[in-house]
Amino acid sequence: MLYIFMLGREEKDRSATHNSPGQSPAMVIFGKEMRLPSELRFGTPPSDARLETSDYVAELQEDLRNIHDKTRDKLKLSSDRTKTRYDSLLFMGSNPPTRGRLMC
Numbered sequence: 001m002l003y004i005f006m007l008g009r010e011e012k013d014r015s016a017t018h019n020s021p022g023q024s025p026a027m028v029i030f031g032k033e034m035r036l037p038s039e040l041r042f043g044t045p046p047s048d049a050r051l052e053t054s055d056y057v058a059e060l061q062e063d064l065r066n067i068h069d070k071t072r073d074k075l076k077l078s079s080d081r082t083k084t085r086y087d088s089l090l091f092m093g094s095n096p097p098t099r100g101r102l103m104c
């Protein structure tokens with residue numbers, strides 16, 4: 001019975017929130033969190049709100065759009081931060097790069 005609560009490495013990676021995007025891969029791809037084995041076995045509390053299919057699709061599309069926008073912004077910030085750190089370590093103790101200077 002304990003195996004239901006144990007996840008393999010892949011499931012943990014897909015269901016965990018990653019630092020850079022601030023979202024789990026499942027949330028970015030599907031617009032909702034993964035259901036874990038224990039939830040599949042024992043169920044989750046029923047939702048009070050039942051939406052029509054077209055309303056659900058419209059809501060999911062809007063959620064995915066918002067998630068993708070947030071993720072894109074966070075990844076851009078993370079990329080800029082990584083580049084700044086790399087550049088500061090690379091040029092530590094030497095002349096910093098300047099516009100027009102050959103970097104080879």
